[in-house]
Amino acid sequence: MTYSPATADQLLAINVNAGIEQLARSERFAAAEPDMVEAIVEGVGQFAAGEWAPLNRIGDLEGAKLENGVVRLPEGFAAAYEHYVEQGWNSIASPVDFGGQGLPFTLACNVLENLGTANMAFNLLPMLSVGAIEALEHHGSEALQAKYLPLLVSGEWSGTMNLTEPQAGSDLGALRTSATPITEGEHAGKYCIKGQKIYITWGDHELAKNIIHLVLARLPDAPEGSRGISLFVVPKYHVNADGTPGARNDLRCVSLEHKLGINASPTCVMSYGDNDECIGELVGAENRGLMAMFTMMNNARINVGTQGVQIAERATQQAQDYAADRIQSARAGSPDRTPVAILEHPDVRRMLLRMKALTEAVRALLYYTAGQVDRGTLGQTDAAARAEILVPLLKAWGTDVGVEAASLGIQIHGGMGFIEETGAAQHWRDARIAPIYEGTNGIQAADLVTRKLGLDDGQALIGLLEEIARDSAAEPALFALAGECAAVARWMREEASIDDRLAGSVPFCTMMAVAVAGWQLTRQVAAVEAGAAPALAATKPGTVRFFLDRIVPEASGLKSGAIAGAESLYAVSTEALLG
Numbered sequence: 353m354t355y356s357p358a359t360a361d362q363l364l365a366i367n368v369n370a371g372i373e374q375l376a377r378s379e380r381f382a383a384a385e386p387d388m389v390e391a392i393v394e395g396v397g398q399f400a401a402g403e404w405a406p407l408n409r410i411g412d413l414e415g416a417k418l419e420n421g422v423v424r425l426p427e428g429f430a431a432a433y434e435h436y437v438e439q440g441w442n443s444i445a446s447p448v449d450f451g452g453q454g455l456p457f458t459l460a461c462n463v464l465e466n467l468g469t470a471n472m473a474f475n476l477l478p479m480l481s482v483g484a485i486e487a488l489e490h491h492g493s494e495a496l497q498a499k500y501l502p503l504l505v506s507g508e509w510s511g512t513m514n515l516t517e518p519q520a521g522s523d524l525g526a527l528r529t530s531a532t533p534i535t536e537g538e539h540a541g542k543y544c545i546k547g548q549k550i551y552i553t554w555g556d557h558e559l560a561k562n563i564i565h566l567v568l569a570r571l572p573d574a575p576e577g578s579r580g581i582s583l584f585v586v587p588k589y590h591v592n593a594d595g596t597p598g599a600r601n602d603l604r605c606v607s608l609e610h611k612l613g614i615n616a617s618p619t620c621v622m623s624y625g626d627n628d629e630c631i632g633e634l635v636g637a638e639n640r641g642l643m644a645m646f647t648m649m650n651n652a653r654i655n656v657g658t659q660g661v662q663i664a665e666r667a668t669q670q671a672q673d674y675a676a677d678r679i680q681s682a683r684a685g686s687p688d689r690t691p692v693a694i695l696e697h698p699d700v701r702r703m704l705l706r707m708k709a710l711t712e713a714v715r716a717l718l719y720y721t722a723g724q725v726d727r728g729t730l731g732q733t734d735a736a737a738r739a740e741i742l743v744p745l746l747k748a749w750g751t752d753v754g755v756e757a758a759s760l761g762i763q764i765h766g767g768m769g770f771i772e773e774t775g776a777a778q779h780w781r782d783a784r785i786a787p788i789y790e791g792t793n794g795i796q797a798a799d800l801v802t803r804k805l806g807l808d809d810g811q812a813l814i815g816l817l818e819e820i821a822r823d824s825a826a827e828p829a830l831f832a833l834a835g836e837c838a839a840v841a842r843w844m845r846e847e848a849s850i851d852d853r854l855a856g857s858v859p860f861c862t863m864m865a866v867a868v869a870g871w872q873l874t875r876q877v878a879a880v881e882a883g884a885a886p887a888l889a890a891t892k893p894g895t896v897r898f899f900l901d902r903i904v905p906e907a908s909g910l911k912s913g914a915i916a917g918a919e920s921l922y923a924v925s926t927e928a929l930l931g
């Protein structure tokens with residue numbers, strides 16, 4: 353269960369795929385000089401491995417517990433969070449005006465990658481806070497920003513996102529939590545919030561001094577559906593005039609969900625306004641809450657996609673150790689009949705290389721995406737549109753890869769993988785949530801074939817594929833995949849019905865993700881061959897070759913499913929299907 357940060361591969365991806373040097377040439381990101389970048393990547397890697405990784409196992413075994421209304425974490429979590437805040441890791445990309453360091457989003461992704469590889473469940477605490485910070489940064493009034501942002505940015509307070517209700521999951525338009533304007537008394541101008549939210553990540557705990565909930569709710573006269581949802585900021589403790597936490601607000605954690613994994617992350621059922629005294633303030637305009645949420649959802653989805661890299665890296669490292677230690681059978685075809693470590697057998701080798709290639713591919717996709725987001729921040733509209741396309745690819749395929757790698761990790765352990773003591777199973781149990789939350793992977797794929805496919809009249813997506821094809825003339829499989837993606841995209845736009853598109857959305861999303869990731873890997877190889885990252889010279893070309901020769905053709909094979917259309921899905925009637 354030891355873990356060492358993938359510093360060299362991260363730096364390569366940050367340099368080559370995010371293009372950090374180019375970003376640092378802008379005034380906005382001038383501080384992201386090479387020394388600073390290295391210091392952050394190495395520093396957070398060491399911190400994560402030293403302080404957060406040792407808590408991964410105890411977090412899984414003991415988990416978060418609700419005791420007499422208080423959510424408690426296993427011993428060690430409070431101190432590790434305190435050290436995280438003290439060392440300033442929470443504030444990397446946050447606005448300078450509120451105490452942040454104003455560095456590129458790319459580097460904030462790296463902080464989360466390292467912390468999440470060390471301890472995925474714990475890392476959800478800062479991840480959710482980032483969402484709250486962005487919501488307030490982009491949509492909060494100056495007064496709200498001054499009140500909440502400094503301590504959210506430092507990490508002394510944490511944030512949550514409250515969307516889901518029992519009847520409103522993927523369909524947020526169905527939510528019922530209410531917000532009633534207060535016209536008199538000390539809270540006049542604010543709102544009385546009432547309702548129940550489920551599955552709220554880190555909804556309650558004692559690690560931060562206050563918890564700032566971002567809550568979606570409906571005003572009394574709001575239109576039906578998603579056009580009638582507003583966003584509110586609802587603190588656990590009211591904030592005194594001097595900025596310190598005051599009396600408790602009328603909200604509580606009713607229970608914690610019992611989950612398959614991420615046991616150290618308290619997943620709370622939250623009740624707001626049991627006594628009709630839960631006070632919230634409006635963020636942004638009335639009935640525009642969903643829009644406000646969506647502007648920060650891109651980054652949140654990237655952060656969930658990152659969880660795929662995190663768990664794949666951790667599972668790969670553990671499988672490597674086990675495969676080097678476990679002795680079984682002599683190598684087939686070898687005259688020496690002495691049993692060897694299982695990594696000498698071709699099939700174990702295949703699994704290990706697959707895990708490694710997939711992990712590095714998602715990492716390349718992650719930092720390419722983050723770099724495009726940063727260019728969008730600098731006002732480059734093409735990059736912003738490209739990021740829009742990349743986000744569902746990273747979220748959906750990245751998290752699928754996390755599950756696949758964790759599953760392969762179990763397989764490499766054989767029977768010991770199924771036994772909890774080795775910890776291989778924890779990675780798979782933890783990984784399994786990532787394709788579900790922050791918009792299921794099915795919803796990501798739907799977003800790709802509806803909104804994203806049509807961006808810039810289809811040119812945003814086709815332009816990306818043309819670039820991949822142009823750069824991969826020497827890689828026939830990748831070149832072919834880019835062409836097949838373009839053909840599917842054209843079919844979807846020109847011939848397919850909306851049902852046809854949705855029926856092929858998931859295979860198409862995987863094809864696109866593999867094409868972009870393969871392209872970004874070829875850029876890494878070129879850099880390594882030109883002398884970048886000597887530490888990776890022995891592994892990178894072979895790992896990328898594995899990806900290009902085996903995983904890229906698999907993605908091409910998905911084309912038939914992508915263009916099969918919806919008719920066959922309904923050929924079996926609903927009654928017969930339920931049978």
Ligand SMILES: Cc1cc2nc3c(=O)[nH]c(=O)nc-3n(C[C@H](O)[C@H](O)[C@H](O)COP(=O)(O)OP(=O)(O)OC[C@H]3O[C@@H](n4cnc5c(N)ncnc54)[C@H](O)[C@@H]3O)c2cc1C
Nearest residue numbers: 513514515516521522551552553619789790791792794795
């Ligand atoms: C551990 C955990 C932590 C979470 N943290 C948070 C949090 O912090 N804040 C928060 O607000 N929520 C949170 N969630 C909720 C999470 O975002 C939802 O579970 C998720 O959005 C899916 O909603 P649902 O569970 O209601 O599934 P459903 O919406 O019921 O979906 C069920 C299945 O149907 C599919 N489906 C649904 N609609 C469509 C459609 N139109 N087209 C095609 N397929 C469709 C889905 O893809 C899925 O496969 C969390 C959930 C879990 C389990």
